Amino acid sequence: CCRVIFLGESIVVCSKNQLDSVLRIIHNKVVFDTRSMTRRRRIKLIIEAVCSGLCKTENELKKLLSLLFFENDHSLADELNFLINRKLICCQKGMNYDDGIKELRGTQLGRAIFASSLAPDIALQVYADLEKAMRSLALDTELHLLYLVIFVALVTPLYNDSIWVNYIDWNVYYKIWCKLPVRLQRVGKLVGVSESFIIGKLQGRQATDVSSLQVHLRFLSALALFDLIREKPLSSVAHRFHINRGALQTMQQQSATYARKLQTIIEYQCSSEM
16 A cells, blocks of 8 residues: 655755744644645545546545545545535435445536635635625625635635735734725625724734634735725835735735636526525
8 A cells, every 4th residue: 555755855945034934834733734635635536526427436436546645544435424514515326326326426516616626625615705795795895806706725824825924914904994984894894804803913812713814814805906906006005015015916816816716606506596
C-alpha cells in the first residue's frame, strides 16, 4: 500500500523585517492541517466522480480512490453520508444493477457545485449566502452584491491566501464603519456586521466564532471593491483600507472569477428554489 510522504526540507529566504511574519506562518498549525485538507480534496473528488457519471456505485468509487495516493484512514461510507445529508448526492436503487446495488447520483445542488468547480465546503457556504440574500437583498447600492461575490477563502484566516492576514487594522475598520452612510451600514447589518464585534477586536478580544470574523472581513473587502467600481484611484483605496495595492488587485481579479462561478450555481438552481 502506498503512503503519502509529508516530510521534506525547504529553505526560506526573507529579509529581517519579514522574519516575524514568516515564523508566524511556519508555526501556524492550520497550515499543516494536512488531514483536513486531504479530506476536503477527497470529498471534492467524490462529488466530481459522481456528478460527472464516472462512478455510479460505491464499489466504483472505492476502485477510483484505490488508484490515488490518499491515505486509508478515511471512511468512504462516512463521506458519502456527509454528502447525502447535505443533499449533494443521492443514493437510490439502480435499475441497471443486480443484487440490489444502489446507484449514486448527483443532486441539482451537487451538479451546480460540480459545474462551478468550487470546493464543496465553500460552495455550501455560498449557497447559504444566496438563500439568505433571497429573503433580504439590498439593491439601492451595489454593496450587497459585491459582498456576495467576495471569494470566501480569500478573506478567511483559515486559508493561507487570506489577504487580510497581515493588513487588518481594526482601528481603521471602526473609523470606516462609523463614517459609512446609513444605507451602507444597513447592508452591513443585513450580512451580520456588528459594531460590538469590531469594538471587541479593538480591545484585543480573540474571535471565538470564525464565521463572524469572516463576515466582517468580507464586508470590509466589499467596501474596498465598492470604492473601486466608483472609479476611485487604486492607491487612494489601498491607503484608506491600509491594504497592499497588490493584494487589492488580487481581490479584484479573484472576485471577477468568483462571480462567474456564483452565476453557474444560480443558473443550475434557478429551475427550483432560485
